[in-house]
Amino acid sequence: MLKRYGLSGFAVLVAALLSLPVLVILSYLVQADSALWQHLLDTVLADYLINSLLLLLGVGSGVLLLGVPTAWLTSMCSFPGRRWLSWALLLPLAVPAYIIAYTYTGLLDFAGPVQTWIRDITGLGYGDYWFFEIRSLGGAIIMMSLVLYPYVYLMARAAFLEQSVSSIEVGCSLGYSRWRAMWSLALPMARPAIVAGLSLALMETLADYGTVQYFGVSTFTTGIFRTFYGYGDTVAAAQLAASLLAFVILLVLLERYSRRRARYHSAAESRARADLIPLAGSKALLALAICLLPLLGGFVIPAAQLLLWAVFEAEPLGWDFVRLAWNSFSLAFLAAVVAVTLAVIIAYAQRARPSKPVRAVLAMPAFGYALPGTIIAIGVLIPLAWMDHRLIAFAQNLGWESPGLLLSGSLIALLFAYTVRFLAVALGSVQAGLDSIKPSLDQAGRSMGHSPLAILRKIHVPLLRSSVLTAALIVFVDVLKELPATLILRPFNFNTMAVRAYELASDERLVDAAPASIMIVLVGLIPVLLLHSSIARRRPH
């Protein structure tokens, strides 16, 4: 009995615990505060909704346009530069969205070097010429697409690489051209992976506050914080967040429904490598250009600008940057281990074809990714503080000294928040890995009398190693960049690089924020490069 249900039961327990913050936020929907809602409806809510939808649409198209072609080109075609581009395209993952926004604003706004130069050589004044207004909805779409496309690239590329070559070869032998095979076979087969990457990018977009706030774009998320900070109304803010969550749940359900019967693992055994499609001449140049564009925009230009600021203009960081880097690094490492361990447990329980209610419980915690970090932090604080108060009361009853805020006042709260916030990322990668392992392998293991745990250890772990590593590395980078939850939940005297960068940037000292920002990017590079080698090993070269 225990062998049969042990792991699933444990997974349900873990999932329920991780769902607490999301449920706390959803529970606010029940409390009524009609006056403020009426005011929001009358004035700004329509604006928030339209802007948020446009932002989603724009970033969605942006990440697909940047992520899928680059993934296809680097995994299926051969052209000069393919090898280094295949890892370099991941670099924008290390750049936080709010930092790329600050950087491009410094470059491109009317007081920045580009426009000043235009005015100097033409003698025109402001308003006499047209220039792209970076601080706009369009600007926000471009900024977020540039740093979020790696999610799609990463997932799509992994899927292309793992696709059984034989199905494409069958397609070709049936008279498909290589390109036709891509459209009709490879792309549809990669759909779950692409959608997984896309939904990560879109949930990240919905949760973003820093970029849209700085650009003055009123989205649903800025609305949440306006009601929180402006009206001082946590209930209405949480209600807005809960509506956002409901919207995301709806989207996810729709997507699941649309591919309800499809199966995406290959029945064939062959993992042989297909020949790359050789590109030459103008085609090779075009491929190179397509791959260089996101790399330049999402990494090279902002990193170069940050580096210039950091070296020539900013106040030097001082020796405490070692401590900041260590704090950021260790926190990200801890969070990655915790989040991925729990993700594996949950993903595995999901694979065991549980009943509907169990499936719902298991799916719940992943929605934390769509909630802004501050809201998650509040959702984490409330249950943890409640438990802390029970613990204190318990200790006092026994006549012990009060233990203080053991859970909500320590790193546990922070790790809890990170896990809730980024579980979806880890789950996405682990599930994608599990999906490509045929159920027949499980069945074979089961028929040989192995327990689910033994199947996990003996069959899945070796096959899943790279997916798990991918999950861990993405969570690592995400935690490194995370700001709002870190800001509220951190213990006393605990600073990270993201906190330092934010404090200087929000004090309108963009240039002085550059050294800390560049440190985030540099530390983030380490896992991004590891990530590459883990994917490269998936298929023999």
Add this chain to the structure above:
Amino acid sequence: MTLIKQVFCITFGLALVVGQSAQAAEVVNVYSGRKEALIKPLLDAFSETTGIKVNLITGKADALLKRLQVEGSASPADLFITVDAGRLHRAKEAGVLKPMSLPGLEQRIPAALRDADGYWYGLTLRARPIIYAKERVDVAELSTYEALAGAAWDGRICLRSSQAVYNQSLVAATIDALGAAATQAWLEGMVNNLAKPPAGGDVDQLKAVAAGVCDVTIANTYYLGRLINSGKAKEQAIASQLAVFWPNQKGSGPLGRGAHFNVSGAGLTKYGKHPQQAQELLAYLASDEAQRWYADINNEYPVVPGVDVSATLVGFGSYKMDPIALQILGQNNRQAVQLMDRAGWR
């Protein structure tokens, strides 16, 4: 499997190292809505003279306030520091502060700059006047905040977003002076006169005025002070094109009420475990030394009358302040945001 074991060993080890909490004989725990760079040096100086260790968390004021509320009686925080009287008032309303009658502070800090019941004390003053482009604006054109709604300013104004609490407090003060209807009309006129949609911070508005995007803005003086004292030629060049105008100085009645100002301040928390040390820290923050530090480092005005201010602040000239009791900013904040929503001030 060994790899996994190694990972967990490292994880556990890290958790132990990172999770260490500092304990000292005498401590005071501070939640601060002020940035670390603008509070930590003072706290360090305090620790050095008194031997009391200060533990600090900085963050967004409203989020820290929420943390205080949720932590309740178990909260470790002794002192809550933040900018904006509206926030301080909100903390008082939320029931996380403790009223303290501190005769030493009451003597030094004018009554308008602290809570009437002693829940919080203002620590620095921040003025939010009109800042204009010297080249394109004739000073005779300028008079009051309210006049910026006039047709003469069509397409000439830059404003920061209404998300900024500084703007919310300015509107809250105007509601107190003129009433909601007149404030609404003023907001609509001013939004109509905007040269571009609100985006960026105060410094961005100053840069926009210098670059010729618009001619005037409303900004806190310390941002201009920072540009003036910057070591960078580019920033000094921006500052040299700008000047401060103190609005609402002439006459009596609401339009002659004086320029808008606000405070940063602090209050003792209701459940603080180190009230004695927190009071000492509060007294230190109101000392001449600390007051001068804020004037020199961040160009904020001292709350304590008679403390010397920096040459930059002297250069801005003297002005009449709106004598409004600052807690009204907090009381009117919600209505202010509603009016800004209605006027379409993003």
